[in-house]
Amino acid sequence: MGWFTRKKENISPASKKSDLPDGQWQKCEECGEIIHTKQLESNLWCCAKCNYHFRIGSDQYISFLFDAGSFRESNKKMRSGDPLQFVDTKKYSERITATIKKSGLNDAVKTGMGKIDGKKISFACMDFNFIGGSMGSVVGEKIARAIDAAYEEKIPMIIISQSGGARMMEGALSLMQLAKTSSRLARLAEAKLPFISILTDPTTGGVTASFAMLGDIIIAEPKALIGFAGPRVIKQTIGKDLPEGFQRSEFLLENGFIDFIVSRKEMKEKLSRLIEYLT
Amino acid sequence: MAKNVLDFEKPIIALEKKIEEMRRLEGDLDISTEIKNLEEKVLQLRKNIYDNLTRWQRVQLARHPERPYTLDYIYMMTENFIELHGDRLFGDDHAIVAGLAKLDQHKVMIIGQQKGRDTKSNLFRNFGMSNPEGYRKALRLMKLAEKFKIPVITMLDTPGAYPGLEAEKRGQAEAIARNLFEMSRLRVPIIVTIIGEGASGGALGIGVGDRILMLQNTWYSVISPESCSSILWRSWEYKEQAAEALKLTAEDLLEQGIVDRIIPEPLGGAHKDHQLMVSTLKAILKEELEALLKLKTEKLVQNRLEKFARMGVYVE
Numbered sequence: 001m002g003w004f005t006r007k008k009e010n011i012s013p014a015s016k017k018s019d020l021p022d023g024q025w026q027k028c029e030e031c032g033e034i035i036h037t038k039q040l041e042s043n044l045w046c047c048a049k050c051n052y053h054f055r056i057g058s059d060q061y062i063s064f065l066f067d068a069g070s071f072r073e074s075n076k077k078m079r080s081g082d083p084l085q086f087v088d089t090k091k092y093s094e095r096i097t098a099t100i101k102k103s104g105l106n107d108a109v110k111t112g113m114g115k116i117d118g119k120k121i122s123f124a125c126m127d128f129n130f131i132g133g134s135m136g137s138v139v140g141e142k143i144a145r146a147i148d149a150a151y152e153e154k155i156p157m158i159i160i161s162q163s164g165g166a167r168m169m170e171g172a173l174s175l176m177q178l179a180k181t182s183s184r185l186a187r188l189a190e191a192k193l194p195f196i197s198i199l200t201d202p203t204t205g206g207v208t209a210s211f212a213m214l215g216d217i218i219i220a221e222p223k224a225l226i227g228f229a230g231p232r233v234i235k236q237t238i239g240k241d242l243p244e245g246f247q248r249s250e251f252l253l254e255n256g257f258i259d260f261i262v263s264r265k266e267m268k269e270k271l272s273r274l275i276e277y278l279t
Numbered sequence: 280m281a282k283n284v285l286d287f288e289k290p291i292i293a294l295e296k297k298i299e300e301m302r303r304l305e306g307d308l309d310i311s312t313e314i315k316n317l318e319e320k321v322l323q324l325r326k327n328i329y330d331n332l333t334r335w336q337r338v339q340l341a342r343h344p345e346r347p348y349t350l351d352y353i354y355m356m357t358e359n360f361i362e363l364h365g366d367r368l369f370g371d372d373h374a375i376v377a378g379l380a381k382l383d384q385h386k387v388m389i390i391g392q393q394k395g396r397d398t399k400s401n402l403f404r405n406f407g408m409s410n411p412e413g414y415r416k417a418l419r420l421m422k423l424a425e426k427f428k429i430p431v432i433t434m435l436d437t438p439g440a441y442p443g444l445e446a447e448k449r450g451q452a453e454a455i456a457r458n459l460f461e462m463s464r465l466r467v468p469i470i471v472t473i474i475g476e477g478a479s480g481g482a483l484g485i486g487v488g489d490r491i492l493m494l495q496n497t498w499y500s501v502i503s504p505e506s507c508s509s510i511l512w513r514s515w516e517y518k519e520q521a522a523e524a525l526k527l528t529a530e531d532l533l534e535q536g537i538v539d540r541i542i543p544e545p546l547g548g549a550h551k552d553h554q555l556m557v558s559t560l561k562a563i564l565k566e567e568l569e570a571l572l573k574l575k576t577e578k579l580v581q582n583r584l585e586k587f588a589r590m591g592v593y594v595e
Contacts, residue, residue, distance in 0.1 A: 078594070078595050079594045080593060081593050082592075083535065083592035084525070084526045088520075088524060089511065137592050137593045138591075138593045167501075168501055168507055168510065170501075170592070171500050171501055171531075172500045172526075175479060175480070175483055176587060177590075177591060178455075178456075178459055178483060179463065180587045180590060182459035182487075183460075183463030183583070183587050184584075185460060186460045186461070186463045186464045187464070187584060190464065206480055208452035208456070210459055212452075212456070213452050213457075214460055227451075228440065228446070228447060228455070228480070229440075229442030229446075234443065237443055238444055242444065243444075246444070246447070251448075255449075257453055
């Protein structure tokens with residue numbers, strides 16, 4: 001037998017390959033657990049091992065929050081009008097077209113009405129997949145109309161936020177969506193109709209500085225990044241590293257800015273109970 | 280040469296110096312026609328330059344350190360100003376000043392963002408960047424104004440809300456959001472004027488009102504050209520392009536239906552003639568205020584809601 005012949009059988013590469021077959025398996029960003037997509041889905045896209053909440057889109061939230069088949073989407077076709085003819089390294093209009101094609105969404109929010117345990121709700125849910133969930137004219141208008149629908153039908157309003165903030169490519173018009181959505185919420189509040197705001201990872205900038213922070217009840221998913229300025233900007237300003245857990249849901253809870261943290265699996269039940277109290 | 284001279288102002292200042300020199304020589308020689316010619320040339324040059332400013336040059340003018348600031352307007356156009364301090368919760372924010380004043384016969388609550396003029400006063404004013412306390416002080420005083428039926432005048436001039444650790448901890452976002460919510464239903468007239476920089480949510484935090492006025496050489500947008508450049512171009516070098524792309528001047532915002540009226544500035548900018556600038560703004564504020572005071576409260580608040588409802592461009 002040659003001296004170079006391998007005797008031990010248990011030699012294997014030091015690290016597992018992470019390039020998994022597309023769509024079959026996903027890796028938990030928090031603990032590294034490899035989870036089958038089917039299993040992940042049945043666990044509402046949370047890691048079974050560490051409860052890390054994977055980022056999901058509006059369709060998924062609608063699928064587990066609303067009574068089966070009860071959700072009706074509105075203003076589905078509304079799209080950005082590119083009011084500034086904005087160009088950076090790419091034309092905004094092209095960015096929009098490409099994102100629509102890639103994401104299957106027309107903009108960064110889905111709105112409509114549905115039932116939670118038989119109770120009618122006006123609902124808006126943002127999508128981070130669409131230009132970082134940024135709010136331009138379409139997001140502002142669709143949310144404003146959803147709030148109006150709650151006002152007219154005298155039903156509760158629920159918004160799930162997931163956004164990097166206002167959309168730069170629509171300039172000051174994006175900024176004005178903060179005022180537009182907040183003023184509609186103010187009218188809803190005068191009519192004594194409840195608004196529940198749910199914050200998911202991430203909720204920052206102009207979205208936090210408007211409707212997201214205006215809920216009668218504000219709840220957040222665990223460990224979501226929530227703040228006004230982004231961590232990078234703050235770090236630059238103060239010239240120091242940020243403390244562990246800064247701007248996470250638990251930090252906001254501790255500082256008094258949210259009512260409680262909710263695990264995705266309990267979200268529907270908690271919402272249902274809150275609605276019962278507030279209506 | 281005077282400090283604080285912007286690049287595009289230099290040719291004008293060079294010519295002005297020349298005229299000055301010629302005047303000194305005038306005693307010995309008859310050069311009055313030459314001087315007159317040169318003076319006309321300066322005027323022409325001035326008009327040429329200021330009629331053709333790029334958006335980035337407008338941003339520079341809006342930041343000119345000799346422009347009148349909120350307190351200058353307050354002292355020069357109102358009487359009996361009493362400054363009021365504190366949010367009754369945490370502290371007093373020096374980046375926002377507020378108080379009661381008389382604008383001729385009208386009682387008003389004036390609230391504005393305040394920058395400093397030198398290092399010391401800039402540190403005191405935090406460069407016009409407020410913390411949550413500033414927004415909460417503004418809100419407290421707006422509610423006070425509502426209680427006593429006093430109209431509110433706000434002045435926007437900030438490079439942004441302060442992006443600090445403590446500001447986040449005390450709820451910067453919540454403070455701004457709360458102001459938008461409350462201002463949209465406040466039962467007294469609110470007139471908003473952008474007097475310098477209107478940077479994003481930090482400016483809008485005291486910027487919801489019935490009439491939005493904008494001085495000619497100011498900017499108002501969702502982000503500063505520098506930050507926009509750093510995010511979209513991944514470099515600080517594209518601020519000129521970013522300013523163009525953001526369409527952030529008074530003319531742009533009038534066209535976008537966000538501001539109601541542009542307030543003309545003295546030739547060369549507000550910093551060239553404080554007195555003229557202040558008297559122009561004062562006359563317009565009075566005119567706007569008197570028009571708003573004629574409206575019934577319900578109508579006023581309904582109009583305000585509809586005003587912001589109209590803002591936005593989309594395709595259905």
